[in-house]
Amino acid sequence: MNTDNADVLDPGGGGDSGDGAHGARAGRVVVIGGGMAGLTAALRLAGAGRSVTLLEADGRVGGKLLAGEIAGAPVDLGAESILARRPEGVELARAAGLGDDLRQPATATASLWSRDALRPMPKGHVMGVPGDPAALAGLLSGEGLAAVERDRALPPAEPGDDVAIGAYVAERMGREIVDRLVEPLLGGVYAGDSYRISMRAAVPKLYEAVRRHPTLTDAVRAVQAEAAKAPAGPAFAGIAGGVGRLPAAVAEAVAAAGGEIRTHTPVRGLTRRPGGWEVRTEHELLHADAVVLATPAGAAAKLLAAVSPAAAAELATVEYASMALVTLAFRRADAAGLPDGSGFLVPPVDGRAIKASTFSSRKWGWVDERAGDLFVLRTSLGRYGEEEYLGRDDADLVAVSLRDLRDAVGLDARPVATAVTRWIGGLPQYPVGHPARVARIRAAVAGLPGLRVCGAAYDGVGIPAVVADGRRAADEILATPTLARSTQSDE
Structure with missing residues (x-):
């Protein structure tokens, strides 16, 4: 050989x-x-x-799974969690001998950094498509809320063999709900553009429900009702280390x-x-x-x-989208003023550099334990059609991340360590x-x-x-x- x-x-x-x-x-x-x-x-x-x-x-x-470390603390430099409500990933971890190391997030409460303010992530949605318009108060403008309510009065709209989820939702509920909620959630999963993403491929249960129900709101509620029948448990899992x-x-x-x-x-x-x-x-x-x-x-x-x-x-x-992850370690005292929760998402419509930030020390207990007197978080940059930042050097990606973190959560300190990981052509588009x-x-x-x-x-x-x-x-x-x-x- x-x-x-x-x-x-x-x-x-x-x-x-x-x-x-x-x-x-x-x-x-x-x-x-x-x-x-x-x-x-x-x-x-x-x-x-x-x-x-x-x-x-x-x-x-x-x-796209890559273990690494920053300032001596183990971190993920790629995907960081497994969708636990679908069993295959967790089953594989157990089959590979990692069952005892599976962990739930310490917190899964995220925010939206929208219109220059952190806003609570609304509940009662399927990948950003709302089933309860009342839950959107504080996120959408009055005009945006009225557009969402319009869905109930519209005649049924058959999605055909397939349809872009952003376009379909915008037609029935207005562009604001797509730009402020669907884009950062669903678009974030694919590093893509929800106005192009296939509903049938990306959210198949919603696609099937839309074909059976007269309104999009009814379809979302049907998907939620079906999900409620599943055994209770965490939505996501991580692995210690x-x-x-x-x-x-x-x-x-x-x-x-x-x-x-x-x-x-x-x-x-x-x-x-x-x-x-x-x-x-x-x-x-x-x-x-x-x-x-x-x-x-x-x-x-x-x-x-x-x-x-x-x-x-x-x-x-x-086609594939590229993105970068910027992992930052701060002195824990410098990060003491961060808001509660696991991090925040950023609607691309606001034109910010970062698309999300995860407070890793807050989200994963094993990071918090191993980081000692440091606080670890990370940001993500880049998505389909918006990859201009990825051509910059590492120092620039750290700098724009720090700028946005300062504006979003008031974190105005220099990190003690940084790591930039580029995933060029990392996510296929649907x-x-x-x-x-x-x-x-x-x-x-x-x-x-x-x-x-x-x-x-x-x-x-x-x-x-x-x-x-x-x-x-x-x-x-x-x-x-x-x-x-x-x-x-x-x-």
Whole structure:
């Protein structure tokens, strides 16, 4: 096995180089991409007894999950929480041995920095779409409140096959509710523009409810009523030491199940051969019965160009947004005057540099404990179509963050440590028509035996959605007749 320029985790003590000396091992699967979708697929496949090799171009696994530290305190430099009301992410953490380290936020009360003032986040909404207009008092102008109430008097509006959620809500409730609440909430999740984001892709339960109810307000209340039937529990979970610990834990579980993980190993080509696949890296040719392609859309498009031009063409149209996270550590005394809560969101319409700030020491008990006499918080900058700040150097991003923090919460102190993390092309965008595009991609790929795609570009950008997609891809591979037959013959 050629390991030049590759970091290899192979507890099995060996492996097939794929150069023809051994041929394809029965049931061998190559997973391309070491983000959470690829890691999940690899764990599921290895746990089912398949021979798994995961190839990651970067020097680490985990994608947008990244553990780090600031002034000696562990922090997340990427995604910091898992949506707990959807089970897949929490289940994976437990399967990877992190169940005892799962933590609830110490506080989940956030604010909106809107029109130069911090305002309480209203309750009774679905991703910013209100079910109780009375809860919006203090956030919207009188004209904006009147526009929201107008929804009840309007005739039903069929959303069709898909519709931009911002455009639909603005038509029924006015632009102010979109600009002041939907944009910072839903747009913040995708680092996107809610006037482009697909309702069907991003908020599918609301999309289905809108089709069944006469008003948008009724649809929101129906979604809320359904959610109320679910078992009570925290909406989000973190992991002591950071959610960024999850990728390494899953990688260790893959290794314990006999799988192999190679970093610094970009894949240069993918070729269909009778009975299987050839995966070409810079140094070797791997033979596999099946392949899981878990890369971002652009990389997947290049690898599929020769074997599935239709899928490649669709994947090439997926756009991505970039963003930056600025993590700041202050002396605790300097941050004593911060308002209560876990932080605040910023409507893009106000033209501020930052889009949100999280008071990490306030939100996560493990940060508070490990930071000692420091207080840690972070800001985020950049979204789709508004990425001008990302070209500035780190010092400038820290400076604009400090300026906005001073204006928002009166924090007028110099940090003792800073860290800037850029996620260039980090978040795929889900515009109108995205679900149909995903269906076309999967239909095209389904014609290639032993190949599946998965990741954040398809059914959701959150950790549970990505984990679920990795599971789906692995389960479909396990059900592939050729792979099942080869595995059985080996047994």
